[in-house]
Amino acid sequence: MTDAMLQIEDLHVEVEGREILRGVNLTINKGEIHAIMGPNGSGKSTLAYVLTGRPGYEVTQGRVLYQGDDILDLAPDERAKKGIFLAFQYPTEVPGVSVVNFLRTAYNAVHPDEQKSAMAFRMYLQEKIDLLEIPTELVDRYVNQGFSGGEKKRNEILQMAVLGPQLAVMDETDSGLDIDALKHVSAGVNKLAGPDVGIVLITHYQRLLNYIRPHYVHVLMAGRIVKSGGFELAERLEAEGYAGIGKEMGLSEEDLAEVQDKEGAKV
């Protein structure tokens, strides 16, 4: 037995007939925190969605092992029950469904041996709300409906804290958070982190990594992880952008042009 929690091997993924991931390899062991950085459109969210089983993302090659088992044939709810959690980059609004009702239903599904009554759940939820300093009234509203950008992100982290996953993937959870919110979110993540948990942070900014120190930093470009390193890699990206690394790693002219287009478009 290894300590590998997640093993992604030569993963190729197509969306609407277009190859987005072109051979991703990544291993995450228990207790590790990984950061994935990369230009817009490089496939970071695609990678996150594939882990959760989102419809429309077709795996054409490779495999994904979670705690030793291939999970690619499992439905999204089965993966969640096994402890995989994704904090969405763009959380979905679900009209008519209150956060508290949604979360209790989810909690009881994920923890069938620890069913909580409405009242017990409310108390448990309140602890998490206090930890993350989220406005309590948020949980009585409909899921993400009318939430501000930052509130949506915090609601994702609240869900993570409530469900207590083994593998948590956060897709740009830091984007759009004010400084205080960033601290609360980081506190929530650091509280979850531990020897049995794997954490993946997808981010554009070193800022988050100052609060949550990753063990590894990976650069995803043009559908592949082109470079991995420690915290210093994040610092270098912050200073230099992606083009230099792309060239260094021998990306094709075409792929580089794509990266530069996107960087250009960003400014």
Add this chain to the structure above:
Amino acid sequence: MRNFLEQVKDQFTADKLTRESVVKLSDQLDEPGWLVERRLGAFDLFDKLDLPDPKGEEWRYTDVRRFDFDRFEAPVPTSSTPALTDDLVAKGVVVADFNSAARQHQDLLREHFFTEVPVDEHKFTALHGAFLSDGILLYVPPGVEIDVPLEVWRNVEGGGSTFPHTTVVVDEQAVVTFVDRFKSDDYAAASLCASVVEIEARRGATVNYISLQEWGRNVHHFQTQRFTGYRDSTVRSLAVNLGSAFSRAQVESVLKGEGSFSEMLGLYFADSNQHFAQRTLQSHDAEHTTSDLLYKGALKERSRSEYSGLIKVSKGAQGTDAYQANRNIVLSEDAVARSIPQLEIEANEVRCTHGATVAPVEEEHIFYLMSRGIDRVTAQKLVVFGFFGDVLDRIRLGNVRDELAQAIALKVEGEQSLEVAS
């Protein structure tokens, strides 16, 4: 009374819906001559009238031109009157079934049966006039507030027919809640229900009327509900359609008195090959009247629904507020919902909004819920409950609300394998 009805039942053999059956029914109920005449007049009308044309506005998309009446046996007379407390009787509240009203309250009967819904409205109301078999008359005197809901249960046998009639007259400043339940088993043989509901809310009166159609799978249900609101009255109605093979409900609110208000709620959930047709009318005939309509429905499997709603504001009805919304959520690709709003506005000081939507359950929503560990069916349930939430919240009877929530959950879970011919 009971024995009398039981005797009648014994004598009753399986007749079809014929003129002879009308005579026999009236005979056996020992009705006065004028009533026999009235029934026969209605039957002759039934005979003469064509089945409604799906090209006309009222029955648009609902084609019953080949509806076969020979499938059904004539009704077995029943009575389903709610019991009144002594206190209410002392206050002058009257509840009478049609049979006893025919003998003891002839004046009430003449005055209040078929005054708002004429028998000649269409073929099904005419048939109802001929075979009226389970009628109830409720009269609430001025100022009497009945705080416990009055409920009646309607039934029908497999292969049979029933013609329930509800007349509720609520006098000035009086208050009442009335629940009509239509419920039976799932039968192999087709059954027919043609029901008429007439509700009159006099000055300042408040009436809550709930119709719960939860028939077994092979019942064909035709219903006309008409509410008449006089000055400053409030009528709240809820029309629920969950059962039957085919149901057509026509729900009309006629605001005749200044300052009158009508809330019209509808909730339906069709599955397998159920077909629901609904027609509503918000008729504003006086100044400063308000109507607020919200009909919401879910469709599953190969079911169909049609909703057509007319807001009509007559010339003198200045200061009218009329709202109409019909929302449909579709859980399968094979289900079809249609929604047609119509406006006829002759006054110029009018606030009026209407909206209709037909939308599938968003796969995006389901995925988000599933990504947190919730299985697909439960996720659908959450979404569908969310959809019905605002209608459910407006239902004032807790027990009805809970029942409906349960029925909705069962509908989402259930895989209807039962196929019935329509």
